[in-house]
Amino acid sequence: MNEKLERFLERSREIHDLTEIQQGLEWDQQVMMPRKGAAQRGAQQAALAGLIHARLTSPELGDLIRTLAEEDGLDETHKADVREAKRAWERATKIPARLVTERAQACALSQVAWEEARHNDDFEAFRPHLEKVIALTREMAAALEAPNAYDALLEDFEPGMTEEALRTLFGELKPELVTLLDKIKGAPNPPSQEPVLRHYPRSGQEAFSRRVMADMGYDLGAGRLDASAHPFTSGTFADVRITTRYDENFLNMALFGTIHETGHALYEQGLDPDRYRDPSGQACSLGVHESQSRFWENLIGRSRPFWKHYYAELRKAFPGVLDDVDLDAFYRAINVCQPSLIRVEADEVTYNLHIILRFELESALLAGKLEAGDLPEAWNSKMQELLGILPSTFREGVLQDIHWSAGLIGYFPTYALGNLYGAQFLEKLREDLPDLNERVSRGELGPVKEWLNTRIHVHGRRYLAPELCRKVTGKPLSIRPSVAYLTRKFGEIYGF
Ligand code: ZN
DSSP states (O other): OOOOHHHHHHHHHHHHHHHHHHHHHHHHHTTTTTTTGGGHHHHHHHHHHHHHHHHOOOHHHHHHHHHHHHOOOHHHHHHHHHHHHHHHHHHEEEOOOHHHHHHHHHHHHHHHHHHHHHTTTOOOHHHHHHHHHHHHHHHHHTTOSSSSSHHHHHHHSSSTTHHHHHHHHHHHHHHHHHHHHHHHHTTTSSOOGGGGOOOOOHHHHHHHHHHHHHTTTOOGGEEEEOOSOOOEEEEETTTTEEEOOOOOHHHHHHHHHHHHHHHHHHHHHHHHHTTTTTTTOOOOOOHHHHHHHHHIIIIIISSHHHHHHHHHHHHHTTTTTTTTTTHHHHHTTTTTOOOOOOOGOOTTTHHHHHHHHHHHHHHHHHTTTTGGGHHEEEHHHHHHHSSSSOOSTTTTTTTSOOTTTTOOOOOOOHHHHHHHHHHHHHHHHHHHHHHHHHHTTHHHHHHHHHHHHHHGGTTTTSOOOHHHHHEEESSSOOOOHHHHHHHHHHHHHHHH
């Protein structure tokens, strides 16, 4: 291997190792750290962030990237390494240090203000903070010198995706979902969610979740399951930890939350052992990551074949609780669809409408067509348009998500992309494994994991997400597989 490439990979791997330490500290903070340790941890994180920034922007790394970017002899994988490192290097060097610090401070304050404002249901208290975050985000987008401000932000979360492409996808998706939702609302025999709202002791939930995780192929020797206030997945390759949260009176929360996070974890555990520390060996994008979690949570975990196998076991895990509920009623109960105000509680049909709402608002904010003070009204009018319901509080409306307060603008679309990619991957998986349903209904989840491992995980970010989608499915990303899947599934459940 040429000496420059070797040095470049060495530097890149060191940066990766430092970001893994960052994640480890973050995990510890959420799961284990004593409350009084917060200030100390803040100082540690700041020191580490400074170290990583210095490594990322070092002139030596910049020189190596520039030289290697012009070299002809690199293979496809190393070209992708250089492409990925170049993007990170440019982002780290184009944004002035003053702006990075100012924005980090504004976001920290804004998150505290958001929490309080949400608690008091007081949008006006949050507004000045949000104004500041938006102004600094616009400034950051300008510093990145992209022709389109929203595209510049998207690059952080979903490289290769553009505002224009999202506008087209979501523009097609919106009327399809609104029509489907109208049919569901008019259905004469809606399913009842009551069976999942019974009492499910936490110990049983945890034991059952662990059983499903193991069947999915999650390696507990290379991970762990803990509880935290907000579920998340942390780490990569041989140390991938997930967290969940339990509600003894709502089965779905821990059960589907754990399956979701395990989907993320399988992606990280499935990265190429020789490349997971390299720039192109890491997970492709947030959208593709979310496609993995939602694939398992919804397309597999909320499917009838899955419960054909697991329902008897679930009943055994909670003796007596589901005696009067047959498989069909249970399947319908976990798939209830109804317009609701809160995104994180939304079902498979309405979820993407929540995302489209946020995307349209963000994109107007970035284009200067909307200001922070206009958000509550704009929010409500879009809720009315898309879901036909109105929040009576800010808490259930514009103040519900943490993202904007944290400066995460351009992040929301990746959730919807995850749903779309997932459905398109499932279509291809069915072609490759025609007896998928039979296998899943026998509890054989191994072939699903293996397919995802070899088609998606092992590539890391050798290809940008739109190209990965074409490589895996032979087609560009489209809303069709998702719309067809939802129409079939919910048509059967709601009888139209
Ligand atoms: Zn997720």
